[in-house]
Amino acid sequence: MSDPVVIRGRDFVKYRIGGAIAAILLGLALIWQVYEIFDGDARTIPEVRWGAAIFNGRAMAPQDEPSSILAAQALAARTTFQAERYQTGPSPEADRPNYSVVPDTYMITAPMDYGEEFTQSWAQLSGESGAMLRAPQRIVGISSLPYPGAALFERPFARDWRLGMADIATHLGALAILGMGFVLALVLAIRGRVPIAHGRSPRTVKRFGLWERATHWMTSISFIGLALTGLVIAFGKTLFLPFGEPTLGAVGWISTWGHVMFFPSFALGIVLMAVMWSHRNLPDRGDLNWLRVAGGFFSDGGPTPPAKKFNAGQKLVFWSAVLGGLLMVASGVTLMFPFYWADIGTLSWAMLAHAVLGLLLIAIFVAHIYIGTVGMQGAFWAMWSGRVDRNWAEEHHSVWLEQIEARDGKDST
């Protein structure tokens, strides 16, 4: 290789300005996310309503109706008991958290058309309704609370689970994704795009065959579909409620179904990738060296560590996709068939793991997509046309280039 004379494209400044703008926007989103962590509204507040508009033959405002007041008090008590013990203290009655349901929160029911026939149809133990009415295997106690679901005592683990889902998984996930985007945008703004240090070569080298590229794009399109629909499932209320409930409903409906639809092609792609590329992604000594200098990405034209077909960074991406993907598929399928082979404890863990891992994988693949597109000149073509610039190959995968040129002859490229 000749002396490094870094040749930067004309677009160099444009990329840096783009990076700076993205860094500002993502920085603002990060600040908003940090504010969301501390604004204290990530709590489940009962939304059950109950009551009667007519009491003793007299129309009443629901909040003045005695059973509504009782119901509201009962709900307030329940909300208090649902709160974390560190907030309520050892005696919840003594010290209510300020978000408990206050007495002017009332419950309403409208009289039901054909209510009696409906109840009778349920009373006959047959078919599906029979199965639903069969006594479940639960610990049952006595409840004076005014709606039937309240009689199902809360499992102690459910409290930690709710905290894990509503607070830890969603907030840390958003921090990880926005944080990754922010760091990458900052790198682009400060360092610019990783150039082909010696400029474009007139020659190209074959890097990925059709089968490899087809598998990559099937898997990545499925992953992106799963990621976008999964993000709606996790953050839909925050992101879409401002556009109105019908919008949230429509987007939520599409995402819930779409999330399941993208899964088969993703699962297949992960298995094919594992079969195609595992042997090339086994760790070796060169990887440590590569990691120590971060692939030489931060020094234009400096020595880039020698690498085979996949460098250490790509190996990490590969194993995240394969192992992370398999765990996502396993936990996802468990959730698709609740209670088939998992009990409620396992299902709760599967849901937590699915959420945390899914959000982390999204953050990792944001970085992968960045390097495969704007982050590094010349990388995208490896997966698009299957051929890469020879100088690019020499700079980033010198051992691999030597191997294929020794095998096929230099002029074959």
Ligand code: HEM
């Ligand atoms: C728009 C999205 C994406 C783009 C532009 C993209 C681009 C690329 C490129 C250019 C390469 C080849 C790098 C090289 O020649 O060394 C690559 C490899 C790879 N991609 Fe993607 N990719 C995308 C999404 C994904 C997704 C979502 C996944 C996983 C679910 C994925 C998994 C992989 C794996 C495992 C490799 C091989 C290891 C590696 O090079 O890191 N890609 N991708």
